[in-house]
Amino acid sequence: MANKLKVTLVKSTIGAIPKHRATVTALGLKKTNSTVELPDNEAVRGMLWHVKHLVKVEEI
Structure with missing residues (x-):
């Protein structure tokens, strides 16, 4: 496993x-x-598993 995760919000939470x-x-x-x-x-x-459709995750 990586030491850190880089998480980016790629989709709005409006809906x-x-x-x-x-x-x-x-x-x-x-x-x-x-x-x-x-x-x-x-x-x-x-x-992150619960909001996987809203975020992009990269291992650092």
Whole structure:
């Protein structure tokens, strides 16, 4: 596994269900095309799995 993950919000959360909006916000993503680096652990991977249709993930 990689040490960090680079996560980019590629699709808007306007039409998403509220739980997915909250997950994207908890990941630290605010606007479309915003990017954050997060630690690669099971908690973050689980959050990303739920919003995989909204984000792009790269291993660093």
